[in-house]
Amino acid sequence: MRRVRPAAVLMVAVPLLLALVGPWLVPAEQARTAPFLPDGLLGTDFVGRDTWYQVLDGGRSVVLVALAATALAYAVGVPWGVTAATARLRIVDEVLMRPLDLLLAVPSLLLLIVLATVAGPGVAVLVGIVALIAFPDVARIARAAALEIGGRPALEAMRMQGESWWRTSVVYMGRSMARPLAADAGVRLTSSLYLVASASFLGVGVPPDAADWAVMVDRNRTGLFLQPWAVVVPAVLIIALSVGLNLLFDRALRKEPR
């Protein structure tokens, strides 16, 4: 077993801490001055707000949306996949899983752009869309895991003991799936983070002056040569968070016995 590198922990901890605690450190009343001035800790942003406060305020949406979307994808995808895997009729399996193949033929960013335009802006919408994009993969993984577990003699032995559906399909299967799903959750979380950041950058789902790291990167880009912090700091935070998460989960995964 390898030691978790402190660098990776730091890369995750700093953005996460800023994202979760940051909003409480922002004063309710903020002075507004001209854009891209060197005032304050990190200067001002493209509408003259204090960049440091924007940084404190702007992580929550990225992090929470990614977390909520991942959670939602699991809440829907896992029962979906398990239902398909345990369905007695093959047609149920087909009806549940085939449409997901269709989703795969639509590029996720196209889906994201069109759906976001249909649904209009809003955090809930963004969560829903990112979850929708993540959910087919979750359902497939859950189905594959459930199929594997459902074919295990241990489960059949339980059925031979007359165990109830609840104990076999929920308790036993749930516990057995926890590990593969937990391993997958890391991948899913980083890709949700990626999608949320990309969406925000594209101006999908968030107001254009939102306190949001990805939006900050986009909107403050024009001032890159005047006041680079307004771009650099949020960009570095996003990159650190996703790289750090990736490193941590990669390490955690490697500890799994082959």
Add this chain to the structure above:
Amino acid sequence: MNAITRRGFLGLSAGLSAAAVAGCGSGPTGAATTPKAGGRLRAAFAGGGAKEVLDPHLANLFVEAARSKALFDKLADLGPDVAAQPRLAERWEPNADLTRWRITLRQAVFHDGRPVRAADVLSSYARILDPARGFRAKSSLSVIDLANSRAVDDRTVEFALTRPFVEFPNVLAAFGAYIVPEGAEDFSRPVGSGPFAFVSFEPGKSVLLKRNPDYWEGAAHLDELQFVIANEESARVNALLGGQVDYAHDLTPTTARAHASGDRMTVVRSPNSAVQAFAMKLDRAPFDNRDLREAMFLLADRPQLVESTLAGAGQVGNDLYGKGYQYYADDIPQRVRDLDKAKHLIRKAGAEGMTIRLNTSTAAAGMVEAATIFADQAKGSGLTIEVVTGNKDTYWADILKDGVMSSFRSGAMPIETHIAQRLLSTSGTNVTKWARPGFDALYEKAVSTADATARAAVYGDMQRMLHAEGGYLMWGFADWIVGTATTVGGVSTAPANTLDWARFDKVWLG
């Protein structure tokens, strides 16, 4: 990639106000001061992708307007003060009751060598007025009674109008009212009378034009003119900095600030350009209450809005359209923020504790930001402003019907046109639902008054009405900013939508 969010519609949403600031005429700027002939100028504009067309009557985007201007001519166009001045029309003369106008055409030829004739003018206008088609200039031209208009000879047209109309030259300068050869329908290889002739077109990508040596106003300096599409501002700036283009249209104040002092580009500002506003609807609660409208006027901290949203690149507005344009009522005192009075008026209107939804969208740059800042400014006034961001693609149609207050932005046009299109009870795009029979009557009086001074007085009365109780909170006028390579000369600072904006026949490469 804000290609999706920042596609500015030209025309009306992003025009420029004329020179309100001293020295802001149409004087050429640029490092190279001596005109030089030859070369190809590459100009980067935001585009409309595959929907771009070369049909000048369909033009909607800045890039389409600029290309139309290079390829075609109108009978008249707007000068730096946004008043009509003759172009293909050498001169115009109305009859005594202003219902018949005789236009004398200049000696000009199309690129294929045919002369521009009265018949071309009439057929172009007939095409625009075709009831089965939705050309943009149609509503402006609808004052013409085409059936009774006629070609007196090849170079003389006599227009019959449906009513007395002293501002008829504004119609001739209307957006998209270009003269095309008689019968022209296929614009895949357009033929016009403009300073440049068509070479090639790749939709969504580029248009290449070459100098028209026989242009009636004298041939252009440039050999070739290429329009290329870069939807994102940063891409236009990068392309300019990377030497891939020589002219980048529509830059942000921040870019201007970052590069103004450097030697990598020349920044050309057309100060005081697009008007920035909030529109309140007068036909419904709560803004059917005049006190509440005034309270909103008094809540706005205009200098801060200009400073933050426009990064200082603009001027404070006084709730009236067309600062510095002909007939602008600059004798009306500037409104300033007065929170106490606003609070009092809000209480008086019974709007305390009320939440007002302010519709906005990214349909034009800066609108959402301005709305958020205004909502901040309203804090502590007794009412709450909630910013609602709507769909950018349908925003302008949506705010025409829905909501009570919305972000608004407009480009340059004569004040008369602004009134006719937006402030009469019959106007098609009356966002504020300002419908006053008295005001309509004043408009009728103004446009049928031949005497300029008397007419100006009527316009002044109308503007006083609007300032006192209108629905537009016009808080600022933005600069229009263009970046060019340091070798480019002759770029005008005139507002967009006016004659000298994006006028590449006057530009040269040093």
Add this chain to the structure above:
Amino acid sequence: MSLSRYALRRLLFGAVQVLAVVTAVFLMVHALPGDAAVALAGDDPDPDRVEVIRRALGLDRPVLERFGEWLWGLARLDFGASVVSGRPVADTLVAALGPTVVLAVLTLVLLVPLAVAAGVAGALREGGPLDRALTSVTVGLHSIPEFALAIVLVAVFGVGLGWLPPTAVGVDVLAEPAVLVLPLVVLLARPLCSISRLVRAGMLDALASDYVRHARRLGVPPGRVRFAHALPNALAPAVQQVARTTDWLLGGVIVVEAVFVIPGLGTVLVDAVAARDLPVVQGLAVVFAVTTIAVNLLADLVAFRLAPRAAA
């Protein structure tokens, strides 16, 4: 199942997939607020004018009728005409296809050898400094959104240092290949990481397998053991991942085309959605779906060849 029957079944399913995707896209775009007329009217939405435009574009006809007509056209390989510009959709797509195909093909051409080289190098030196460096870089780069990378590259190499053209504005990408360097780097970053990691893992598994140990004991030279015995086994999952990458590529292309101003399919898509230009969006959906399905099919066939047992 024989290879050809397998391929045929996949093709039939692919056709159904395309039809379903097109219908779904039709429904989605139809659900967008406003139609092409409203979008076209823009900031001059005089209701009378919008109505006239709508009539002129034929949008006043029942929507199902238009969809049916479009489908019928599709059956005859006719993509219809843009409601906005009136130009044939096929022309628009063909014009935009070039740059996108150049980008995608170059990406794939570079991707596979680079990813395999990096993955194999890491696996052969497992735990060494090279492997550690490669692992850190690939694990990290994998999750950086294209936009962030693109901005950094343009700022540093395009504008700051001036080494490479920062955009492709007004440039024929085929005539001036230098403009493709930065976009390609951006497009390559993510798939390169994920695939090289798969190759590395597959290679490690293969190197630890019974058949590799057996081959070594039989006296097969080390080079052949690595490249003829272990590597093919590591490639099958990587090939499948390359297919999944087309999704990223299409998404990445949208971002890259916007940032670098490359007038390809991504740009057309964004514009067409904004203009509610249904026939164009539909045509694109067909192209995207067909591409995705074809690439997946191809990958499955290659994997079938690479790993005959798994598919049997």
Add this chain to the structure above:
Amino acid sequence: MTVVRVEGLRAEARGRPLVDGVDLAVEAGRVLAVVGESGSGKTTTGMAVLGEAAPGVTVTGTVTVTGRVGFVPQHPAAALNPVRRLRKVFRELGPPEAVAAALRRARVDPDLLDRYPHQLSGGQQQRVVLAQVLVGDPAVIVADEPTTGQDAITRAEVVAELAEVVNQGVALILLTHDLDVVRALADDVLVLRAGRVVEAGPADDVLTVPRDPYTRALIDAQPRLTTPDAADSAPPLLRVAGLTARHRAAHVLHGVDLAVGAGECLAVVGRSGSGKTTLGRCLAGLHETYDGDVLLDGQPLPRSLRKRDRVAVARVQYVFQDARASFDPHRTVVEQVARTGVRLRGMTAAAARESALERLAEVGVDAAKAERAPSGLSGGELQRCALVRALLAQPDVLVCDEITSGLDTLTQAGLLDLLAGLTCAVVLISHDMGVVARLADRVAVLHAGRLVEHGPAHAVLAAPTHPVTTGLLGHTTIEEASK
């Protein structure tokens, strides 16, 4: 000529000895069998001859080999590269003449070379691996459990091949726990227990007059193929009528008719893939896609377990081949075993636990072990627990699917004793005719999903009519054939 000589071999992993003081010598054309249970140090010894050691294992002692060593691994399927055609691999191993010679020696049909490994049968795979080893012209071959998991017919083939190679003058070190193979091939035997040599000598001596009690126990535990006595057949309790079962589109059983009397033991035999397991699963309600009927006391049993009530579930129980996989790794063994009492016999949790512990103790799993998670028990122990888990339901019919395969002979013998003492009807699925001969009252032979022979055990075993049956029984005759 002595090709291999090992002296004072000692192997340690983390200070724990795996092999301690092993000496051995093999001459050309001779076979040394290294016999012992799993973990006795067989493989470590074999690796030492190859000059290899598992990671973390330190080996001391001297190993002298004259000539090259070839290694035939345990699972030939895993030793063949799945993605490469055989011809290309052979081309890398040596010049065409050497390859041709090796193919001849291993009796591999050269036409097979254009195939992928998965397109070969188990016996063919084994021969291909042997041919690959022979290309290098080894002086000695180490074969690791070459017959494990193979059915009797394949096993006989493997033995014949190895005998052939030995006849060509190659020395063979056979690592195995299969005493039949030892009898058939070995000249000398080395018995290992916990890394130490307990007995060594000529095969005939060791196998007929073992001196060490452990060796004796190993030999005694070996089931012998004897012809059972004729027995009265009981009235049928369970009947299978016209059973045709499918896996997806493929038919795996065709119109099988069978009957089992109360208290009888029916052995279902056949080669791998003949449909034995599917038949057992149909009886237990674990395989639902079939036509035909499974009748218990004349009443059709519902196809699916879900449709069987508790009584019906309890009446037909099933014991899985892989005992470890049939337990949930997260709960203690007794907890899992006791659930049968709770669910199928309506006992309280406490009472079920009591009776589970009691029955487990009877089969030699004490309370301390029963309280562990499955990972704390050996394979043999777990299989006994699994048996108890099924028996607590007091079934009328117990289906046992290959429950002795993969167990060493001593463990296997204990389990067979348990089965022999059962009063319920047993359906015993096996390919080990020794086991069958010991337990079965009736035998059914399946081949490619069809019932090819069915009758009283004594009749079928004494006078087999179908070639498959003859083949399955054939391993006992190899002994004579090769000696």
